[in-house]
Amino acid sequence: METTAEDTQLDAVFTALGDHTRRDIVARLSAGEATVKELAEPYAMSMQAVSQHIRVLERSGLISQGRHRQTRPCRLEPAALEAALSWIEESRRAWSERLDRLETHLARLQEGPEK
Template identity: 75%
Template sequence: MAITIDDERLDAMFAALADRTRRDIVARLSEGEATVKELAAPYAMSLQAVSQHIGVLERCGLVSRSRHRQTRPCRLEPQALEAAVSWIEESRQAWAERMDRLEAHLDRLQDGQQR
C-alpha cells in the first residue's frame, strides 16, 4: 500500500495534535488570531518553546503566521482540519457498519440456539 501525501499530512497532523499544549494552542486560535506572546501567556515556558510548538502546527498546515507591523499573528487554518475530520468520519462509519454486521450475526446465532 503506497503512502500518499494525504496520509503523510494526516500523520503529521495527528502527531502534532497528540501534544496537549498544541491542542490548547489550536483551541485558543479557534477563537481568533493571537501573537506568540499571547499564546504563551498561560504556560510556564519560554516564548521560544511556544514558537517551536507553533512551528510544528505550521508544518502540518494547521496554523499560519502573517506579518502585521511589528507582530506576526498566528491564525488557525480550519480547512486543514477537514482532512482529519473526513478520515475520522470515514473510520467511524466503517466501524459502525462492522458493529451492525456483528450484531446481526450474533442475533442470527442466538436465534439458531433458541430453536
C-alpha cells in the same frame, strides 16, 4: 501500500494534535488570531518552547503566521482540521457498519439453527 501526500498530511496533523499544549493553542486560535506572545501567556514555558510548538502546528498545516508590523499573528487553518475530521468520520462510519454486521450475525447465532 504506498503513502500519499494526503496520508503524510494526516500524519502531521495527528502528530501535532497529539500534544496537549498544541491542542490548547489550536483551541485558542479557533476564537481568532493571536500573537506568539499572547499564545504563550498561559504556559510556564519559554517563548522558544512555545515557538517550537507553533512550528510543529505550522508544518502540519493547522496554523499559519502572517506579518503585521512587528508582530506575527497566528491563525487557524481549518482545511487541515476538516481533512482530519473527514478521515475520522469515514473511519467511524466503516467501524459502525462492521459492528452492525457483527451484531446481526450474533443475533442470528443466538436464535439458534433454522428449522
